[in-house]
Amino acid sequence: MLLKQMKYFITIVDCHSFTEAAEQCFISQSAISQQIKSLEKELGIRLFERNKRQFSLTPAGEYFYRHGKVILDEIEDFKEETIRRGEDQELNLTIGYPKNFSTSEFHQAIVEFNRIYPEVNISVVSGTHEELFELLVQHHIDVKISEQRRTFNEDYYNYELKHSECFVEISSMNPLSKKEILTTDDLKNMSCILVVSKDKEDSEREFYEKSLNLSRRFLYADSLEQARLMVASQRGYLPIDQIGHLPKPMEGIERITLHYKGKPIQRNYFACWSKENTNYYIEEFVEMYKGLLNK
Structure with missing residues (x-):
């Protein structure tokens, strides 16, 4: 069985016509009909039920059409990816x-x-x-x-x-660091330290105020390391995204789950x-x- 025969068959079904399919495939109607007859002969089954100028699919033809389309799409993706890899120098x-x-x-x-x-x-x-x-x-x-x-x-x-919970890092010298959980109310009198690029402070502050209900007092750091040094010196607390395994916090810092209205904040x-x-x-x-x- 040739891939082109599979393509001819699917095109005939999509066009509902041998004539239109032949035009799309740039071959004659007699040639496309002959290819389908050869395909049916090789398979030993009928794919079409023919009635004068009309046709319908047999159950085998429906199966062949449905799965054949998937195979041809995969082959096309395979071809495009192969070409792309060959063309890319780097x-x-x-x-x-x-x-x-x-x-x-x-x-x-x-x-x-x-x-x-x-x-x-x-x-x-x-x-x-x-x-x-x-x-x-x-x-x-x-x-x-x-x-x-x-x-x-x-x-x-x-x-x-x-999908995971949100934490804050807080100085071990802060009495709040002894709690098993912290709430946004616990933190309302403390500064929230954000890691943010210059000129992006307003958008980050707005997100943490409105979406996470954190304090309205903010300090900014250029890097995570700088923010943690600020935490250790009791300048504020640091919200932490737990997208994976978090290593132990640096000495002098405790990491605690953050809650709002009795539930952990999740992101x-x-x-x-x-x-x-x-x-x-x-x-x-x-x-x-x-x-x-x-x-």
Whole structure:
């Protein structure tokens, strides 16, 4: 059985006509009819029930049509990916990762991905959630890892990675550090320390005020390390995203679950990338990262 015979058969069914199918396939009607007869002869069954100028599918023909379309689509994807790999002199994958995330799984995913796909050069860009979205829209990164902060855009794939609780880090010298849980009311008289890029302070503050009900007093740090030094010196508390396994906090800091109205604050984390620019490597990395997060 030839792939072109499968294509001829599917085209006939889609067009509901041997004549139109022959035109689409750039062959004569007699030639396409002969190819279908050869296909039926090889299979030893009838795919069409013919009645003068009309036809219908036999049960076998319906099965052949349904599964044949899937096979042809897979072959087309396979062909396109092979061509793309042959044309690309250098394969690059740029991942946007929030600067306030702290997780070993992300780095493990990069190491494992590079082991399996050494031909791909991975680079990482860090920023706030809003900065990463802008970079994604401008095609400066291929995929971003972040929590859900906006309504999903249908032009992008939004692949859920993990659903987990929110924590805060607080100085061990603060009496609140002895509590098993902390509430937003407990923290209302303290400053909230955010890891944020310059000129993005307002959007980050607004999110933490409105979405997480945190204090209206904010301090800002350029990096996670700087923020933790501020926590240790009792300048405020630091909200922490638990997207993976969190290492023990540095000495002088306690990490405690954050609650609001009697329930833990939970957040959803996603990988997001453009449908227009999707490719095999993005999907493979995201799947690998999710597997590590949910071990």
